[in-house]
Amino acid sequence: MTAGKGSIVKAGEAMGFKQLFDDDSSTYTYLLWDPSTKDAIIVDPVDIQVDRDLKEIESLGLNLVYGVNTHAHADHITGTGLLKTKIDGFQSVISDASGAKADIKIGPGDKIVFGSRSISVRATPGHTEGCLSYVADDESFVLTGDTLLIQGCGRTDFQGGSAEKLYNSVHSQLFTLPDETIVYPAHDYKGRTSAKLGDEKKTNPRLGEGKTESDFVEIMKNLNLSYPKKIDVAVPANMRCGVPDVE
Ligand SMILES: N[C@@H](CCC(=O)N[C@@H](CSS)C(=O)NCC(=O)O)C(=O)O
Numbered sequence: 001m002t003a004g005k006g007s008i009v010k011a012g013e014a015m016g017f018k019q020l021f022d023d024d025s026s027t028y029t030y031l032l033w034d035p036s037t038k039d040a041i042i043v044d045p046v047d048i049q050v051d052r053d054l055k056e057i058e059s060l061g062l063n064l065v066y067g068v069n070t071h072a073h074a075d076h077i078t079g080t081g082l083l084k085t086k087i088d089g090f091q092s093v094i095s096d097a098s099g100a101k102a103d104i105k106i107g108p109g110d111k112i113v114f115g116s117r118s119i120s121v122r123a124t125p126g127h128t129e130g131c132l133s134y135v136a137d138d139e140s141f142v143l144t145g146d147t148l149l150i151q152g153c154g155r156t157d158f159q160g161g162s163a164e165k166l167y168n169s170v171h172s173q174l175f176t177l178p179d180e181t182i183v184y185p186a187h188d189y190k191g192r193t194s195a196k197l198g199d200e201k202k203t204n205p206r207l208g209e210g211k212t213e214s215d216f217v218e219i220m221k222n223l224n225l226s227y228p229k230k231i232d233v234a235v236p237a238n239m240r241c242g243v244p245d246v247e
Pocket residue numbers: 025073074075146152153154155156187225226227228229230
C-alpha cells in the first residue's frame with residue numbers, strides 16, 4: 001500500500017502574491033503561488049508583457065500551471081496564447097460563459113488549485129456575460145477583473161454588457177465577502193493598486209451605499225467612454241485565448 005499525497009496549509013500562511021502592471025492598457029496581471037511547492041498561476045497576463053512575466057516567474061522559482069483570464073478583454077490581447085508556446089504543459093483557462101476557446105473552461109463554484117492553495121470562481125457577469133471573479137482560499141483578497149474597479153466598475157456598453165447584471169453581480173457575489181477582503185482589479189487608470197472591500201461597499205460612487213439599481217443603470221448610460229483602441233484585434237484574439245488563428 002502506498003500513502004496518498006497530501007499537504008498542510010499552515011493557519012494564517014499568506015498565499016504568494018505579486019501584482020504587475022502594463023502601462024499601455026493600465027492592466028494588472030497577478031502571479032499567485034503556493035509558498036511551499038511554488039506551484040503558481042498567472043491571472044490576466046498581457047501579450048506584450050510575457051517576457052517580463054517569464055523573468056518574474058524564473059526569479060521567483062515558480063512552476064506555472066495555468067493562465068487564467070477573468071474575461072475576454074477588449075483593450076489588450078491576453079498573454080495566455082504566447083505563454084503556451086513558452087511553457088510545456090501550461091494551460092489557458094476562461095469561463096464557459098465567455099464562449100471563448102481555451103484549454104479549460106470554468107464556471108461558478110469551481111476551484112483553481114495550485115499546490116495546496118486555490119482560488120474559487122464566482123460568476124460576475126455585467127461587463128461581459130462571461131466575467132469571473134476569483135476569491136482567495138482564505139478570503140483575504142478577490143481578483144475582480146473588470147467587474148469591480150477601485151471607485152468604479154467595468155463599462156457595460158458592449159460585448160454582451162448589462163448594467164442590471166453587473167449591479168446584481170457586485171451586490172450578490174462581491175459585496176457579500178468580508179469588509180477586510182482586499183480588492184485587486186484588472187485595471188486602474190489613476191495609479192491605485194488595491195482597495196478594502198469595506199470601503200468600496202461604502203464609497204464606490206457607482207455601486208456603494210445608497211446607490212440603487214436604477215441609479216446605477218442611469219450612471220452607466222451616461223459614461224460616454226470612447227471605445228478601446230485595440231478592440232477590433234483584441235476581442236477576436238481573446239476569443240481564442242490569444243492563440244493565433246491558423247485558418
Ligand atoms: N481607453 C482605453 C479603454 C478604457 C476602457 O474602456 N476601459 C474599460 C476596461 S478595459 S475593457 C472599462 O470598463 N472602463 C470603465 C471606466 O469607467 O473607465 C483603451 O483605449 O484601451
